[in-house]
Amino acid sequence: MTRLRPWKYLAALLLCGAGVAHAALPIEQWIHPSGARVHLVSSPAIPMLDLSVDFDAGSRRDPAAQAGLARATASMLDKGLAAADGQPALDENALAEAWLDLGAQFGASASSDRMGFALRSLTEPALLARATALAARQLAHPAFPEAVWARERERSLAALREAETRPGTHAGRAYSRAVYQGHPYGQETTADSLRAIGVADMARFYRQHVMACGARVSLVGAIDRAAADRIVGQLMAGIASHGCRALPNVPEVAPLAAPREERIVFAAAQAQVLLGQPGIRRDDPDFLTLLVGNHILGASGFTSRLMDEVREKRGLTYGVYSSLAPGRHAGAFTISLQTRPDQAEAALALSREVLTRFVAEGPTAAELQAAKDALIKGFALRLDSNRKLLDNVANLAWNDLPLDYLDTWTTKVAAVTVDDIRRAFQRVLAPDRMVSVIVGGKAP
Structure with missing residues (x-):
């Protein structure tokens, strides 16, 4: 009988279990x-076990002169381990091979609000013990090798240079700067800020912000509470020396006092158009109401009101969308599209007219019912695998949502009314005080 390597066994299990739903699990x-x-969630x-650990160590914590520090730090956490506790150092190749031999995965990433770590492993006792030990070591003793950072920084600088050739880069930069008005959410990673980051800065940032007392740990898999508690204890023990402080x-995002227009000349076949303002924090009590309303306005693809008015009726774009980006602070509400430069204005x-009318009147009853049907029927797809369920549980944990949040989500969506949406949109959005950006076209 042929013995599968752990990673092949894991792949086979994932294929078999891809359709398992976990919505009813406590x-x-x-x-x-x-x-x-x-x-x-047992x-x-x-x-199999999927686990995430999140810390308040996102890019909103970057010093202004070192914008990009959190993401650079996260990118270096799989680039080697320092020698410690009688174990030899591992370079990036040896560390990657160690995870491959376990058939497990462990990685780090950083967003605006948080730095997160994700572990996936089979729960066969010997394998899980070794995977947990390696993850704990990686949390405790990242190496931050100077030569590797020099290489990675050059790659990042090359990516920045390439991004300068795309109109979307310039549009996003101008838009974030105008919407966030100096708030860390709008900080831009530049060549200068990358060159200002050294490995000592990464190590210091990591120790200052990755602390057990601030961790949010989410686990989904075939383990019980006692096993989960042991795993968390092992992972947190490695960073106990970071202390707790x-x-x-971080200041809140200031509301816009007046409209602002940005017009940037750029030789491109398509103009980039952005319209928006600071929106809501994730803990806003109207979050679900705004989510439903935004689905109707511009988040539902071809069935949205923006798509119907701007694309289907006028043919001004192939696609137009609206989005909400709530976080620990007010993330942007944004309408985005691409069009021919001569059609951009x-x-x-x-788009502004459609938004203004939606804010004033709200959706029709038929639009609202269609949105509810789509969101409620699609809810099960958000929970149909361990990884998706983990993402939802981690979101619940990070945002201090009630434990029954997933159980009551569809009921609360079903209860949203036209008046609720109109009230929430009028409270949050001011179409006459928004940032508008157009990148494209020729100089007048």
Whole structure:
């Protein structure tokens, strides 16, 4: 009989279990002695564990002169381990091979608000023990090798140079600068800020912000609470030396006092058009109401009101969308599209008109019912695998949402009314005080 290597066995299990739904499973929550907040969904259907650990170490914590520090730090966390506790150092290749031999995965990433780590492993006891030990070591003893950062920085600088050739880069930069008005959400990673980042800065940032007392740990898989608590303890023990301290407050995003227009000449076949303003924090009580309303306005693809008015009726674009980006602070509400440069002003004016009418009147009853049907029927697809369920549980944990949030989501969506949407949109959005950006076309 042929023996599968762990990673092949894991792939086979994932294929077999891709359709398993977990929506009815209860979520357990507790505070570990380290201070980490833990959320667990015991899911015995597949012998696998998905785990995430999130820290308040996102790019909103970057010093202005070192914008990009959080993301650079996260990108270096799989580039080697320092020698410690009687174990030899591992370079990036040896570390990658160690994970491959386990058939497990472990990685880090950073967003505006958080730095996160994700572990995936089979729950066969010997394999899970080794995977947990390696993950704990990677959390505790990242190496930050100077030569590797020099290489990675050059790659990032090359990517920045290439991005300068795309109109979307210039549009996004001008838009973020105008919407966020100096808030860290709008900080831009530049060649100068990357060159200002050294490995000592990464190590210091990591120790200052990755602390057990601020961790949010989410687990989904074939383990019970006792096993989960042991795993969390092992992971948190490695960073206990980082201590526990309160991080400085980050200011809120200021509302826009007046409209602002940005017109940037750029030789490109398509103009980039953006319209928007600071939106809401994730803890806004109208989050679900705004989500439903935005689905109708511009998030539902070809069935949205913006798509119908701007594309289908006038032919001004192939696609137009609206989005909400709530976080620990007010993330942007944005309408975005591409069009021919000679149509850009007309497309922008029509998009603003559609938005203004939607804010004033709200959706029709038929639009609202169609949105509810689509969102509620599609909800099961958000939870049809361990990884998707983990993402939802981690979101619940990070945003301090109630444990029954997933259970009541469809009921709350079904209860949203036309008046609710109109009230919420009028409270949050001011179409006459928005940032508009057009990148494209020739100089007048």
